[in-house]
Amino acid sequence: MTENLDLFELNKLFILGRPIVSIFHNVQNMYSIVRVKIQETNLQYDDKEIIVVGYFPQLQMDEQYRFTGTMRQHPKYGVQFQVETFTKEVPATEQGIVHYLSSDLFVGIGKKTAETIVEKLGPNTIRLILEDPNVLDDVPRLSAEKKEAIHRTIEQNLGLERIMIQLNEWGFGPQLGMKIYQTYRTETIDLLTENPYRLIEDVDGVGFFRADELGAKLGITGNHPDRIKAAILHILNTAALSDGHVFLDAEHVLPQVKDMLEQSQRQEIPYEAISKACIELREENKIYGEETRLYLPSLYFSEIGIASKIIALTERNSQAKHFSKDEIRKSIGDTEALLSVTYAETQAFAIEQALNSAVMILTGGPGTGKTTVVRGIVEVYAKLHGLSLNPKEYAQKEEPFPIILCAPTGRAAKRLAESTELPAMTIHRLLGFTGQEKEEETEREVTGKLIIVDEMSMVDTWLAHQLLKSLHEDVQVVFVGDQDQLPPVGPGQVLKDLLASQQIPTVELTDVYRQAEGSTIIELAHQIKRGTIPNDLTMKTSDRSFIKASSEQVANVVTQVVKSAVAKGQEIRNIQVLAPMYKGPAGIDNLNKLIQALVNPNDTGTRKELVFGDVTYRIKDKVLQLVNQPESNVFNGDMGEVISIIKAKETVEKQDLLVVSFDGIEVTYQRSDLNQLTLAYCCSIHKSQGSEFQTVIMPVVRGYSKMLRRNLLYTGITRAKNFLILCGEPDVLASGLQRTDDLQRFTSLRARLNPMEASNEVILVEETLTQQNEENNQQEDAPTVLQLTVETLPYIHPMIGMDGISPYDFMDES
Numbered sequence: 001m002t003e004n005l006d007l008f009e010l011n012k013l014f015i016l017g018r019p020i021v022s023i024f025h026n027v028q029n030m031y032s033i034v035r036v037k038i039q040e041t042n043l044q045y046d047d048k049e050i051i052v053v054g055y056f057p058q059l060q061m062d063e064q065y066r067f068t069g070t071m072r073q074h075p076k077y078g079v080q081f082q083v084e085t086f087t088k089e090v091p092a093t094e095q096g097i098v099h100y101l102s103s104d105l106f107v108g109i110g111k112k113t114a115e116t117i118v119e120k121l122g123p124n125t126i127r128l129i130l131e132d133p134n135v136l137d138d139v140p141r142l143s144a145e146k147k148e149a150i151h152r153t154i155e156q157n158l159g160l161e162r163i164m165i166q167l168n169e170w171g172f173g174p175q176l177g178m179k180i181y182q183t184y185r186t187e188t189i190d191l192l193t194e195n196p197y198r199l200i201e202d203v204d205g206v207g208f209f210r211a212d213e214l215g216a217k218l219g220i221t222g223n224h225p226d227r228i229k230a231a232i233l234h235i236l237n238t239a240a241l242s243d244g245h246v247f248l249d250a251e252h253v254l255p256q257v258k259d260m261l262e263q264s265q266r267q268e269i270p271y272e273a274i275s276k277a278c279i280e281l282r283e284e285n286k287i288y289g290e291e292t293r294l295y296l297p298s299l300y301f302s303e304i305g306i307a308s309k310i311i312a313l314t315e316r317n318s319q320a321k322h323f324s325k326d327e328i329r330k331s332i333g334d335t336e337a338l339l340s341v342t343y344a345e346t347q348a349f350a351i352e353q354a355l356n357s358a359v360m361i362l363t364g365g366p367g368t369g370k371t372t373v374v375r376g377i378v379e380v381y382a383k384l385h386g387l388s389l390n391p392k393e394y395a396q397k398e399e400p401f402p403i404i405l406c407a408p409t410g411r412a413a414k415r416l417a418e419s420t421e422l423p424a425m426t427i428h429r430l431l432g433f434t435g436q437e438k439e440e441e442t443e444r445e446v447t448g449k450l451i452i453v454d455e456m457s458m459v460d461t462w463l464a465h466q467l468l469k470s471l472h473e474d475v476q477v478v479f480v481g482d483q484d485q486l487p488p489v490g491p492g493q494v495l496k497d498l499l500a501s502q503q504i505p506t507v508e509l510t511d512v513y514r515q516a517e518g519s520t521i522i523e524l525a526h527q528i529k530r531g532t533i534p535n536d537l538t539m540k541t542s543d544r545s546f547i548k549a550s551s552e553q554v555a556n557v558v559t560q561v562v563k564s565a566v567a568k569g570q571e572i573r574n575i576q577v578l579a580p581m582y583k584g585p586a587g588i589d590n591l592n593k594l595i596q597a598l599v600n601p602n603d604t605g606t607r608k609e610l611v612f613g614d615v616t617y618r619i620k621d622k623v624l625q626l627v628n629q630p631e632s633n634v635f636n637g638d639m640g641e642v643i644s645i646i647k648a649k650e651t652v653e654k655q656d657l658l659v660v661s662f663d664g665i666e667v668t669y670q671r672s673d674l675n676q677l678t679l680a681y682c683c684s685i686h687k688s689q690g691s692e693f694q695t696v697i698m699p700v701v702r703g704y705s706k707m708l709r710r711n712l713l714y715t716g717i718t719r720a721k722n723f724l725i726l727c728g729e730p731d732v733l734a735s736g737l738q739r740t741d742d743l744q745r746f747t748s749l750r751a752r753l754n755p756m757e758a759s760n761e762v763i764l765v766e767e768t769l770t771q772q773n774e775e776n777n778q779q780e781d782a783p784t785v786l787q788l789t790v791e792t793l794p795y796i797h798p799m800i801g802m803d804g805i806s807p808y809d810f811m812d813e814s
């Protein structure tokens with residue numbers, strides 16, 4: 001059998017054989033298992049057949065293939081041949097080619113035609129046709145359709161293998177190779193030869209260094225403009241996606257680009273070359289420059305789009321005074337009676353402001369009554385405009401509900417709907433996104449008269465732009481949010497910038513009402529927001545406690561707390577463990593495993609399970625959706641429960657299936673969809689934004705230190721409705737609280753909304769640059785970065801006050 005294999009020989013092992021049974025084939029990632037009849041091999045293997053596994057397309061049974069790879073002993077399935085490369089054997093003799101071309105694969109080609117082709121093109125017929133289909137023009141009496149069909153069939157049969165071999169030579173393994181092939185199909189080689197750096201954007205798992213390695217193989221080295229441009233775009237993309245920056249200053253970009261390029265190919269890159277590439281990218285409209293700031297186009301135009309819409313809305317603010325104070329106050333009185341609440345003066349003022357503004361912001365920490373005010377705004381608005389708030393009436397008339405309540409996540413939208421007893425939806429759904437858009441783009445017009453956007457702190461620059469762009473001319477907009485929470489996952493900090501601009505009427509609620517109901521969680525949250533720690537932090541109160549534990553102990557402590565909460569009758573769906581990072585003993589992944597083993601174990605080993613990667617799912621598991629899936633009405637951050645597992649052998653399609661119920665909405669996942677899901681006993685604080693849980697258990701230990709920030713702790717703590725249990729080290733919490741500004745995001749929305757401030761900024765930037773230029777000039781290898789950024793980068797003035805011009809006019813121009 002496989003004994004005595006020399007490890008160094010393994011890579012050279014091959015099998016020449018014919019597939020006889022396809023045991024498994026995943027159409028998504030091409031993972032395949034086939035039984036192959038061996039014709040020739042250098043394996044020390046005596047059987048006539050072997051199981052071959054790897055990433056390759058559906059093979060044709062009984063055709064001849066050559067596989068190279070390694071032998072392995074699978075613990076369950078025994079000996080397997082793990083494929084690294086595969087090729088379909090091209091018939092080598094003229095007789096073999098005639099046989100191949102006249103086989104069933106080539107519809108309409110008989111033996112005679114096949115012979116004529118081989119007569120003309122000789123023993124290299126197949127290679128010649130693959131390289132240039134026009135060689136078939138020399139073959140007499142062959143119609144254009146037949147020529148096309150022959151080429152297509154050969155390409156389909158042998159082209160993929162050729163591409164895989166080429167990708168393999170370029171250093172991509174079979175799995176990544178297959179992913180690349182699925183992205184570009186038959187154009188793979190052409191497109192990558194033209195620009196290998198497109199892989200960074202198009203294929204997950206390929207970063208700049210990998211693409212640059214390929215670039216080097218294709219002769220794109222040193223100062224090659226394509227290389228430098230790819231690096232610039234990569235730096236800007238990473239800054240946007242990982243750090244939330246809308247722009248980067250050229251003086252930050254250029255040294256980063258230089259470092260990255262020099263690290264990748266160990267060759268010095270002068271600043272001039274990078275500056276030149278910046279200018280070319282600008283001319284190609286792939287980046288935009290403003291002063292010394294460099295933007296990706298989508299972020300540049302989004303920011304300008306947001307600014308121009310907000311400016312247009314604020315300009316309408318003065319004309320939006322429809323109702324007198326008396327009218328509004330009277331209606332507020334009626335609403336108070338209806339809702340059994342007495343609005344505080346600031347709350348009533350917020351309602352008044354919303355009624356009489358085209359745009360306003362309602363802000364405040366947890367429990368200050370934002371939702372109670374939203375309810376008031378809706379009631380008073382409906383009353384004064386003579387509108388019904390009964391959704392059924394609109395449904396009957398097939399008219400849209402005139403007041404739109406929306407939020408960036410499914411859970412936040414659900415919470416909004418529950419607390420206002422009115423229809424609410426995610427912004428994605430409102431805009432009609434299907435979840436399939438590569439760049440979220442919509443042309444939908446939102447027709448509501450009043451739109452209230454909750455959890456605005458979570459809305460990124462792209463989404464804010466799409467939303468604002470879709471709004472009707474005479475709509476009234478109320479943004480609701482708490483700027484002390486985490487910024488959005490995507491780039492920007494729209495709420496923070498809108499508040500800082502001071503251009504939008506804002507009402508800030510500061511009095512805490514939930515505290516009046518005896519909540520010390522809210523009190524703690526407000527102290528944390530101010531960066532102070534209460535003296536009684538580690539004392540047990542009616543609704544919170546702090547259990548001291550070290551990094552090593554905390555996982556155990558957390559699981560014990562969960563266990564005792566469940567033992568006291570709390571449902572696991574209402575208990576949420578929140579942690580800031582995934583890896584490590586106190587990380588989300590490990591905590592999920594430990595809690596699952598405790599609350600939903602498979603002690604007897606007889607329960608049905610579905611294993612995907614590192615995660616084992618069982619019925620009753622609490623799970624988290626990781627991406628938006630609007631067609632099923634399930635969104636990133638939604639939590640559900642596994643209600644059924646169906647194994648492949650039980651289904652007609654021979655596919656494993658997992659069914660999850662999200663509050664009654666049932667979604668079925670095939671194995672290939674399972675990367676959209678994870679266990680949810682513990683989730684990240686980021687993912688918990690916009691949600692509330694009866695009990696929150698939050699470990700805070702030294703192992704998390706580099707992640708802890710004031711806004712993260714604040715967001716986590718404010719997710720707890722009834723009970724908050726902190727576990728860990730009080731001094732770690734204290735030092736996390738002091739970290740507030742090192743995650744600053746570079747955005748220019750505030751400046752766009754404040755023309756005066758913007759011009760001040762220009763002067764400041766120029767002064768700084770002059771100063772730095774002088775300093776640099778004193779050094780020998782002074783970078784010429786700053787000359788480029790100030791003097792030569794094309795300058796586009798912000799569009800402030802440019803009536804009637806939209807950012808799209810710029811785009812069209814280009």
Ligand SMILES: Nc1ncnc2c1ncn2[C@@H]1O[C@H](COP(=O)(O)OP(=O)(O)OP(=O)(O)O)[C@@H](O)[C@H]1O
Pocket residue numbers: 341342343344347364365366367368369370371372373513514
């Ligand atoms: N004027 C008021 N008088 C009495 N109770 C109030 C008043 N305003 C709000 N409350 C109560 O305070 C609690 C918190 O209010 P609400 O949920 O509206 O705040 P919020 O700012 O939306 O909080 P969160 O952001 O945490 O959801 C609720 O129980 C609400 O009924």
